[in-house]
Amino acid sequence: MPFEPVDPKVSFPHVEERILAFWKDADVFHRSLAARDGAPRWIFYEGPPTANAQPGIHHVEPRTFKDVFPRFKTMTGHYVERKGGWDCHGLPVEIEVEKEIGTTGKKDIEAFGVAEFNRRCRESVQRYVDAFEGLTERIGFWIDTDQAYWTMHTPYIESVWWSLKQLHLRGLLVQDHKVTAYCPRCGTALSDAEVAQGYETVADPSIFVRFPIVEAGDPSLVGSSLLVWTTTPWTLPANEGAAVDASASYLVVERDGERLVVGAPLREAVLGETGVIVRTLAGADLVGVRYEPPYANVDDAHVVVAGTFVSMEEGTGIVHMAPAFGPEDLAVGRAQGWPVFKPVGDDGRFTDLGPAFVRGVFVKDADPLIVEDLRARDVLFAAGTLEHAYPFCWRCHTPLLYYARTGWYVRTTQVKDRLLDVNDSVRWYPSHIQHGRYGNWLENNVDWALSRERYWGTPLPIWRCERLHDRAVGSLTELSELAGRDLTGLDPHKPGIDEVTFDCPECGGRAERVPEVIDTWYDSGAMPFAQWGYHPELGRGIEQFERNFPADFISEAIDQTRGWFYTLMAEGVLHFDALTYRNVVCLGLILDAEGRKMSKSLGNSIDPFEVLDRYGADTLRWFLLTNGSPWADRRVSFEAFDEIVRQFLLTLWNVYSFFVTYANANGFDPASSDAPPLERRAVMDRWVLSQLTDTVHEARERLDAYDATGAGRRIQSFASDLSNWYVRRSRRRFWNPGDVASADAQAATQTLHHCLVTVATLLAPFVPFLADELWRNLAAGRGALPDSVHLADYPNVDETAADHALDRSMALARAVVELGRRIRVETKTKTRQPLHEAVVHVPGRDAELDGLLDVIADELNVKAIRFADTESFGAWRGKPNYRLLGPALGARVQGVAAALARDDGSLAGRLAAGETVELTLDDGLPVTLEPDQVELAQAVMSGWGVASESGVTVALELEISAELRRVEASGSVADALEAHREEIAAETLAIELVLGAIEGAIIREVTEIDEETLTIGLRKA
């Protein structure tokens, strides 16, 4: 059975379309699963993308890594179920819809109507899911989107409700009044994980203000002013106290007729050299002192307290306290019995409780107005700006404010130790994340701010009566029982769910749902159980969950360390006291060619569909898998894609095309080939098969260790050797016009066929389209082989083909050839100019090269090769490498230079041979020299060129005798063609070379040589 002819001018996107159609028609994905039915499970979790916009190139990155390992595991005999998923709720979706309908906040949404708003959110999710599905299919990411979980579907929500009910029953889901990060535009509190996503460096005001003391146990303090520092002037109208470090030392400094109190270690930073110290006192002496606040607000406050959080590293050592806006402030205020004074509304603007001149103004915009007011009233001592990291809303980019608010919290701090334990048994790639970026953050765990005062999310399933009895409801079935009517078909979203009320089981009063929805990150963290609709009370999804927990593998971008990686782990510990994933691969960010983050506003985004149309999915996948470390940030450019096509895909394609052309011409059939056994094949065959064994071994080992990059690079280097060494050196063996069935032609063809089929199989998880294209032509349907490479087993290591001695000697031969080429380049001697002799020195390894002398001579285009000691090339000379030796020896380096200048060649010769030498300098002291500390050069015999590296030295005799020169002298291209008639025929695997008119050519190319235009054609024999 001949192979399908191969088009040397391939279009990879076209190949991919054909393969996609084949996969669909032949149902290859589902068959690849069915083929492993009953095999050991290898469990993968899909981190659900949020379908809130068109997918970008950064979505292709994790989707490629989430494809390569499941494919590899399937090919190595595992059953890898791949259930898709979509994250449907939350601010990302709401803000997209807000843009569509032109609202700018919650008031607008409520005026628009929550029912219609949520209907549009659902519709928006559906629309973008369609776009994601298109991308998923096109890039060859095999995942079951038909069976995908959607976090907005009722069984998913009920599963989440079940889990929240358990937390509530265990006292781990509670309402609390805390200071929390709050987005004034979105009108909701955010979790610590969300805050961590949005830090930016900004310039904020940095001001020092006076708090004049009005009452003190020690009357001499009255009239002095406490100096207080803040970067949030807008919180000063809410000031209720000042905190000092009781055990620290404070100074009263007199300056320009006033007395200022400041922490002793901070005096110089705040006041410089000015003023005179009139008194030193302990922080404890200031506790209880009363002062006049910058703005009047509440009674019975404005007193100095002791605080353990007071820093003596920055500020003044006296901390301004506004209980409404800081967690420590709130704790102190509660302990002191201060009422919470909050002059700012949910929209981030001052209310009527604020000073008249800022009412209605957004707090950050009020900062300069407040500074001016303080200046006018002489309360301001100094004002400047400070650059620091400040959190912004990860969705709408509004500066976050810290507010005392009532909200619902999950008490993750109660399971923190268990989280740390579980984290110890996870394997992180890269490993430093485990106890670095992730572990550090876990150490500082705070309770999870779960509730959101928003609309499109999983409703918090807590109903509360007038007498504050709370009831967590775990399902619509349970809700139906409580309400006394069938609600199992109800859409559990707002606003419908809010209309359901029931009689409180404890007191009979009317119970209504609390208004909040939950953090969408909780939804995605619940996927291990909620994707199956897991619900013990309803007897649903139990078996599926247990069979698929925990995951063997997850992978997402590195920003998920504080997102999904955390919520998955936290929920696994909270609900099942268990590890949720065993291996996690964290991927770096995708940047543009200049190293900038891609964004719509910069206009530097690369549309993934454009890349797919121009280069194909395999190119993009290969880039993502092998170009740079997967966990480092990576730059994407069209140039990088061009290079992959040229250097890798086309190299492989050309070998494939070459093979098919000659295999068909030889009538080769792998099934009935008479190729001789391995030990009787040519050295090039044995070498390439040994290299193939090494490649299979390394690819398997690295993929097992989640190193797709290392595995891919090894396969690429094999493909390059196959093309640039094996095929190039073996070309002539494929075409033996006299005897196409010669044993050697059969051996070469069989060897190359085996290499190509194995490479296609090795590459199947990486570049699934090209791999299947090769497989379908070279292997499918031959013997019992399946119709797709994705139904095949991953190649096994064939130890019988390994020949380490041959690997070493071929590497040496190639090093010799490389040095010979270098001499020809440096001396401008063309490779096609034959030379008489090459002299080679390889320390103690001459015998290894014996079987490869023909290869070396041919590559170097020399008539003879001789082995020799280095000495015969001429004496070595050395001079110090000043860059290395200078810093180590200082002035003594001149002594080394003098010693090397006197050297007769023996010292330099030993260094050239790789020895460390010791010598005594003119100062009478010894010095040890390493070979790399000395620059070595060899005095070259006249008429020879020499090159040396890693102990291997090659010399070429450059003298060109009349006999060698015969071709060069003749001049014209026609003469040269005539002179090389036989070589050209052999190189092109043609029976004969004919000069003249071309008739009946199957391939025709036009080219230019020495400014003459040549038309070259090939005609079938």
Ligand SMILES: [Zn+2]
């Ligand atoms: Zn926001």
Ligand SMILES: [Zn+2]
């Ligand atoms: Zn009640």
